[in-house]
Amino acid sequence: MRIVKIYNNNAVETRDNDCREIIVVGCGLAFKKRVGDVIDDSKIQKIFVLSEPDVNMKFREFLSYIPLDYLTMGNEIISYIQEKLYIEQSTLLYLSLVDHIYGAVKRYQNGIEVKNVMLWDIRRFYSEEYEAECHILEIVEKYTSVRLSGDEAGFFAFHIAEARMNENALDMQRITDIMAELSNIVKYHFQVEFNQESVYYYRFVAHLKFFAQRLVSGKLYEQDDQDELLDTIRKKYVNSYKCVEKIEAFVKSRYSYTLSSDEMLYLTIHVERIIYKSNL
Numbered sequence: 001m002r003i004v005k006i007y008n009n010n011a012v013e014t015r016d017n018d019c020r021e022i023i024v025v026g027c028g029l030a031f032k033k034r035v036g037d038v039i040d041d042s043k044i045q046k047i048f049v050l051s052e053p054d055v056n057m058k059f060r061e062f063l064s065y066i067p068l069d070y071l072t073m074g075n076e077i078i079s080y081i082q083e084k085l086y087i088e089q090s091t092l093l094y095l096s097l098v099d100h101i102y103g104a105v106k107r108y109q110n111g112i113e114v115k116n117v118m119l120w121d122i123r124r125f126y127s128e129e130y131e132a133e134c135h136i137l138e139i140v141e142k143y144t145s146v147r148l149s150g151d152e153a154g155f156f157a158f159h160i161a162e163a164r165m166n167e168n169a170l171d172m173q174r175i176t177d178i179m180a181e182l183s184n185i186v187k188y189h190f191q192v193e194f195n196q197e198s199v200y201y202y203r204f205v206a207h208l209k210f211f212a213q214r215l216v217s218g219k220l221y222e223q224d225d226q227d228e229l230l231d232t233i234r235k236k237y238v239n240s241y242k243c244v245e246k247i248e249a250f251v252k253s254r255y256s257y258t259l260s261s262d263e264m265l266y267l268t269i270h271v272e273r274i275i276y277k278s279n280l
Contacts, residue, residue: 001039006030007063021050073143074098093163116151121180129157178212189243200273230265240272
């Protein structure tokens with residue numbers, strides 16, 4: 001491969017064997033090199049395929065100010081995330097995480113602390129991502145000698161959840177807000193604190209995520225004819241159904257969305273389980 005463009009001593013643009021635009025990163029890869037020179041394969045640490053115009057532009061800008069250590073750190077973080085959360089490789093996730101970490105370390109060094117107002121909801125609804133991010137703080141500390149706060153771990157978790165759910169940041173915030181609103185209706189209706197270690201809580205949160213996604217995207221639920229079953233559930237789980245009726249009224253008032261009988265049915269079942277089968 002030959003150098004098409006040099007970004008700095010550690011990053012160049014080239015073409016692979018399929019003539020795709022790629023960015024190659026490695027320590028001293030472009031030192032004393034010129035456009036047209038052959039790339040030393042032994043120095044390559046990471047290859048990025050440029051396939052999306054918007055991402056390509058961000059990546060080129062990104063390389064102009066991010067030090068090599070952060071690029072290397074990003075490789076280790078993404079490898080860990082892929083192994084821990086079984087997430088597909090994503091250049092956009094790599095960019096957003098490394099860029100945020102770089103900014104967070106700079107803020108720390110300048111004595112600036114940013115509070116994450118969504119931290120409580122992130123820890124509740126994206127517990128897998130948050131748990132992974134606590135380990136990522138250790139990776140960041142290894143490379144930068146800076147121990148970032150749990151608030152920053154929450155921001156990192158949000159980036160990962162965003163990538164896993166294939167949503168943009170604004171939609172992710174709306175989804176999280178909706179989940180918090182509906183969760184609080186259940187919490188205050190029954191005057192309980194949820195056991196976040198319960199499998200029923202995990203399933204309840206998963207159901208809220210999918211419901212909130214549909215609500216934000218405007219996708220209607222494909223309804224089956226389960227009115228008879230809903231009537232049976234309504235009579236069997238009286239208190240849970242009353243709680244879901246509150247959810248139905250709230251969603252209709254706030255979001256102009258009418259819950260289907262199927263959605264009422266499944267919400268009632270999940271509420272029943274989390275309230276009466278979890279160890280609250």
